[in-house]
Amino acid sequence: MTDAVENAVYDVVVIGAGPVGENVADRTRAAGLSTAVVETELVGGECSYWACMPSKALLRPVVARADARKVPGLSAAVQGPLDAAAVLAHRDDYASHWKDDGQVAWLEGIGADFYRGQGRLTGTKAVSVTGPDGSEHRLTARHAVAVCTGSRAVVPDLPGVADARPWTSREATSAKEVPGRLVIVGGGVVGVEMATVWQALGAHVTMLIRGKGLLPKMEPFAGELVAEALTEAGADIRTGVSATSVRRAGPDGPVTVELDNGERIETDEILFATGRAPRTDDLGLETVELKPGSWLEVDDSCRVEGSNxxxxxxxxxxxxxxxxxGKYQARIAGAAIAARAQGTAPLSTERWGAHAATADHAAVPQVVFTDPEAASVGLTLAAAERAGHRVRAVDHDLAAVAGSGLYADGYRGHARMIVDLDREIVLGVTFVGPGIGELLHSATVAVAGEVPIDRLWHAVPAYPTISEVWLRLLEAYRG
Structure with a gap:
């Protein structure tokens, strides 16, 4: 950590040292710009300690067991329960036991100066840092300040919620023991992944879904197949219901959840997986005429609208x-900051240019690490139609692909390709099924690269793999 300096000038000041801030710093340092990084919690951010890494460390044993149980000759060997203590210990290792020494060392190793404390804007290109000991540092940026503070979980303001001490995604991924009963409010990615984990580790999971089903931002069949598997595993999924109040009996007692239909559920823990809000409420945004607590609107180089x-x-x-x-944006933003600082002109900000985050509009990939996995990139059928595209959805049963039967007995899955009929390119792809997460990058290349259907026909999938679904989708499209 940087020694106390009351006033320091850098080319770039980065507020937030999660993966995004780390990558901005890496790119600006690689370009020769002096860079300071400010972080109030742990270097590595949400992803390293409460999201990507611990959640996937929890999910991997669950999914591996589920896959193994569907393989002849192996299934009988994996019929027992998971070793919950070993799974949690594995998670702790991947979360570095919530210590950031290694990440701090990496940050300092690239030549960035690190300040631990709360960073706040105090005016144009000016940042103050309040350290854990109350010390104050004043930093000035010659060229850019990058806000990379991420988002936080939103807990609805229900009667009794504060005293009930509910879980958010942080508690769900860092819990030290398995609850006997867990109520999950919300059916998005966090909700379904944590339902998959804790049900498999021995909790009885009840999911409360306000809408019609799980994973509402994906194709409907994705949520349907995931819900089917969770139900078979023992989870209780209730749709069209909302929690109206929560109450915990004593410091360590059970939680009573009251629903809008008058029903009451008793549980040991309750997880709210009901959305995210920006971590911008204590950043001094008002000093530069921006609204505290707001999402920040940016151009494709991630520069805040109206600012230089x-x-x-x-x-x-x-x-x-x-x-x-976010890491993709960081590479774009870091390159743009460096180019502007060095007077490079003109910047490559046209569509798919080096300084434009175009993929955030057209080709955003996501994998949901449930059993079965769900993965998508680009537009769903509904989104494509809303956008005014003339499209066709091409569907194929993944169980009918030779590689899927070899992967697992009783394989269940589905694939959908959305084709722009005017340009004959792929606008979106969704896969659901065991082991399909590794298929997604091929779909991302097809969507981001706007590869013509006629050319995709010549990208021959290896036999017998699940990737053969590409050939079946193209055959179905061509008729």
Whole structure:
């Protein structure tokens, strides 16, 4: 950590040292710009300690067991329960036991100066840092300040919620023991992944879904197949219901959840997986005429609209709340900051240019690591139609692909390709099924590269793999 300096000048000041801030710093340092990084919690951010890494460490044993149980000759060997203590210990290792020494060392190794404390804007290109000991540092940026502070879980303001001490995604991924009963409010990615984990580790999971089904932002069949598997595993999924109040009996007692239909459910823990809000409420945005607590609107180089020095990268700009997309934005923003600082002109900000985050509009990939996995990139059928495209949805049963039967007995899955009929390119792809997460990058290349259908026909999938679904989709499209 940087020694106390009351006033320091850098080319770039980065507020937030999660994967996004780390990548902005990496790109600006690689370009020769002096860079300071400010972080109030742990270097590595949400992804390293409470999201991507611990959640996937929890999910991997669950999904691996589910896959193994469907393989002849192996299924009998994996019929027992998961070793919950070993799974949680594996998770702790991947979360670095919530210590950031290694990440701090990496940050300092690239030549960035690190300040631990709360960073706040105090005016144009000016940042103050309040350290854990109350010390104050004043930093000035010659060229850019990048806000990379991410987002936080939203807990609805229900009667009794504060005293009930509900879980958010942080508690769900860092819990030290398995609850006997867990109520999950919300059916998005966090909700279904945590339902998959804790049901498999021994909790009885009840999901409360306000809408019609799970994973509402994906194709309907994705949520349907995931719900089917969760129900078979023992989860209780209730749709069209909302929690209206929660009450915990004593410091460690059970939680009573009251529903809008008058029913009451008793549980040991309750997880609210009901959305995210930007971490911008204590950043001094008012000093530069921006609204505290707001999402920050940016151009395709991630520069805040109306500013020539302030950047908002990752979740805070609300373009795509995914770690890999935030890191993509960080590479774009870091390159743009460096180019502007060095007077490079003109910047390559045209569509698909080096300084434009075009993929955030057209080709955002996401994998939901449930059993079965769900993965998508680009537009769904409904989104494509809303956008005014003339499209055709091409569907195929993944169980009818040779590679899927070899992967698992009783394989269940589905694939959909959305084709723009005017341009004959792929606008979106969705896969659901065991092991399909690794198919997604091929779909992302097809969507981002706007590869013509006629050319995709010559991209021959290896036999016998699940990737053969590409050939079947193209055959179905051509008729």
């Amino acid at each position: 020095w302030l950047y908002a990268v990752g979740d805070v700009n609300h373009r795509a709340l995914l770690t890999h997309q």
